[in-house]
Amino acid sequence: MEMEKYLQKIVQISLSSTPEDMLKTSLEICIEIAEGSSGSILGEEGPYLQFLFSEVPALIGVRVPFDSIAGSAMTKNLVIYTHAPSDKRHFDGIDKQLKKTTNYLLSIPIPSIHSASSSDGKAKNAGTLQILFDRDVFPDLGVEKGPREFSLGDFKRSGLNSERINNIFIILPLIAFGIEVMRLRQTSYQVIHELKNKMISAGSWIGCLKEDIASKSPELAEDEAIKEDFTISENAIREGAEMAKSYLQLTKLYTPNFKMADINAVLKETASSAKALSSELGIADFAVETALDAGIGRKELDEEKLKMAFFNLCKNALEVLRERSVDNPRIKISSSLKEDGCMEIRIGDNGPGMPPEIADNLFIPFKTKKEGGTGLGLTITKKIIDLHAGSISCHTGSGGTEFRMTL
Template sequence: MTESVVIIGIVLIAVALVTIVVYVAARLVTATRQQQAMRRRAEASERLSQQIIDSITSGLLVVGEDRVVRTLNPAGRRMLGLAGRPEGHSMSEVLGTATPLVAVVEESLRSSRAVIRRTLQTGLPGGGTAHLGVTVSPIRDGLSQRGAICLFSDLSDVVELEEQLRFKDSLARLGELTAGIAHEFRNGLATIHGYSRLLDLQKLPPDYKPFVQGIRDETEALRQVVTNFLNFAKPDEMTLSPVALAGIADRAADEVRSEAVARGGDVTVAGEFGTVQGDEVLLRQAFSNLVRNALEACRDAAIAPRIDIDGSVDRVQGMQQMTVSDNGPGVDASVTARMFRPFFTTKAKGTGLGLALVQKIVVTHNGRVTVANGEAGGARITVTLPLHQG
């Protein structure tokens, strides 16, 4: 009897232990499944967050309180001209050329305050500048600051459009203001020049001849300057029609090819050229000025000219790019911003209206023109025009 009770007790204990083990095992399985589900949800959430960061068109920069970059999304890297993954590197190392952006993030980190809608101009690693609209906010964990998050957008196109509108307005005001004054000035020069012509050089004392000839030469030079300025300042009366830019490029190249070849160089045309809605005469004049400007730059530097006209079409954006590049001395960075100003020139005998006229023509065609130095040296002037949508 006693043995039976013992056996029954052992069996009950074993059953209880098995029940406990089964229960614990079931709980472990449930907990493991819950952990796996939580891990999957966390991974899915992380993937979604990364997809959102990678997909937004604005730049997103996250910097820790140690000034190390935690995140810089593809749009941000593209705007700043950065290659590779900058995560894990210091902010100053990654954004070395973009010092204004570094400064505004540093301002937020130091003050623990948000910087709202700041507009700044910053340099790019490959050269050039970008206009950015920036908002920076601190990242806080309770009362302590963990870093800063910076959202930024590329405002270069907006700034460029504003500059074009100001330029058009300035041209209109300039034309109204100067037309009458320049006309009277030209009449006065014509009178002085005419009176100087009445003086017979053969009958003048030898000492006076150089002075009279000087009056004639200078009044003629001033008359030409006034005429060029009037042509620049007056509003263009455009005759719009579809214009094939391949023909514009070929004609501009043909105008200077013989001189370039005679000096041991050449002019080439390559790439894709579309059609724009514009004034063919004005567009011819603009690209003729660009090609001749390139030829003169090589001539002044005593270099056998190598001038290339390249075209590319962006059908998604509906834009045409035409680049005129040369192998001349290039453009000094200190004068790049003034290249298209009226009367600014680096040439001994230049009028300073050639490139200004190019910009005027391009802007009136709702385009833009930029200047930079090529990778192999020489100047590189790029004209961007909207394609004809007909």
């Protein structure tokens, strides 16, 4: 029953948070059920293994060679139990940082979710899980004389893996999933970043082409069909670059920077930014009304990302107010402290509201009715609120639209 509770916790986090949070939680649970002193999850990073998560923060990002204990476990598909200080494969850079806690080390290969084996018949692994122990949990093996290595099958049949160690194997597929999602996100980020640069470059070259045509054939440059072709091409490239830029913003959200902050200060800055944008958009008689709870206090927040989220909502509201030529256009921003201790933030407008088919799909990526829009603005906003373990909802009608957020 305890294991079922652990698995439910990991799955819940995987559905509502980031792959990093899922891996961190998985590692914490593995250490707890194994009764270890600390541990790490390492993933393959080119010709090295890299610490993805560790009980020792200084290790995160450190690369280790494949001839290390972790590398041997992964490449040879072996469970390795060893007295780490006397094992020559123990990477010196790690040993110095963990000399107080690295006594007995259990390394378990993490099977890849992509395929069970490679062309040479050897199992393919995504990385290595390492659990450290202050004491010798398998004293009968006598690892002070040398490490003991087992295939996964032999280890499970040996009788050495008690129920607490055996439960780790249940979690391994979830850890593998988290590692693969991290890799996919990193790869997609690099691809989209390059695509964005290519689009920006293409836009510049179209500008050069227009200038060349105008200088060599002014009559051709004024041809309406050619001018329309250029306009369509430039718009497509600009929209593609904006979509790539928005996607890159979305992927960066997974590394929040939390610190104690005043939410009212963030909202005041949002109000100022909204006023500035209204002037830029040429919206006459616009005003921002604020009702901020002075007793709301401070909380650990990522100020910069919340500014982005709140400004996205104001920007959308301003565009609607301008497009629909609303009389006495207004945005209202409020904060309050709920009975359960959560902060409630409301950002609303006095526009015409939105139809159900739009309201029902607000947070779905790439779904937009806005000309030139990417469909990622509100997706980014929701993700920022999610990272604060909060919620966001939309309430719309003929009197306007209001977004309500809890943090």
